[in-house]
Amino acid sequence: MSIRRSTLEEKRARVVRCIRALPAGTVSSYGALARAAGWPGAARQVVRILQQVPGLPWHRVVGSGGAIKLPGENGAEQRLRLRLEGVTFRGMRVDMKRHEFRFGSRS
DNA sequence: GATATGACGTCAT
DNA sequence: CATGACGCCATAT
Numbered sequence: 001m002s003i004r005r006s007t008l009e010e011k012r013a014r015v016v017r018c019i020r021a022l023p024a025g026t027v028s029s030y031g032a033l034a035r036a037a038g039w040p041g042a043a044r045q046v047v048r049i050l051q052q053v054p055g056l057p058w059h060r061v062v063g064s065g066g067a068i069k070l071p072g073e074n075g076a077e078q079r080l081r082l083r084l085e086g087v088t089f090r091g092m093r094v095d096m097k098r099h100e101f102r103f104g105s106r107s
Numbered sequence: 108g109a110t111a112t113g114a115c116g117t118c119a120t
Numbered sequence: 121c122a123t124g125a126c127g128c129c130a131t132a133t
Contacts, residue, residue: 008130030115034129041128043115048130050114061114069114078114 011039015049018103022060024085026101027094029064036103060085060101066094 006014014037022028028036030043039045050058059081063069066089070078079089088095 031117034115039129041116042130043128044113045129047114058114063114064116071114074114 006038011037011042012045012049014038015042015046016053016056019046019050019056019058019061021103022057022101024057024060025087025099027060027062027066027082027087027096027099028101028103029062029066030069031064032100032103033061062094066090066096066100068092068094 015033018028018033018036030046031041033046034040034042046061050056050061059078062078068075068078082094083089087099094100
């Protein structure tokens with residue numbers, strides 16, 4: 001009898017669901033998404049998924065503490081897209097206190 | 108299997 | 121607050 005943890009496909013699917021669940025004007029971090037998807041420590045895999053799965057709100061995913069991790073022009077575009085959604089910044093980082101999405105927060 | 112590579116996170120300087 | 125070392129997970133060589 002062997003217990004079977006989630007397969008990669010299932011974890012990836014859950015991560016995708018979490019990313020799609022981010023409403024405009026909110027953001028989440030790579031690590032937080034991985035945890036929300038029940039796959040703690042897989043921040044780097046979240047990145048891979050953002051790159052592979054088309055149509056995801058990639059601009060709503062930032063680094064821990066609200067840091068924009070995309071380099072160069074891509075990072076600039078991300079900030080622009082976020083600002084267009086009403087996201088505010090504190091210096092170079094997203095004001096997480098106001099825009100970080102809380103998964104599974106009821107009421 | 109060893110090593111290198113990433114849009115990462117945390118902790119120590 | 122900026123940097124660097126190290127850990128993390130999967131993939132590519």
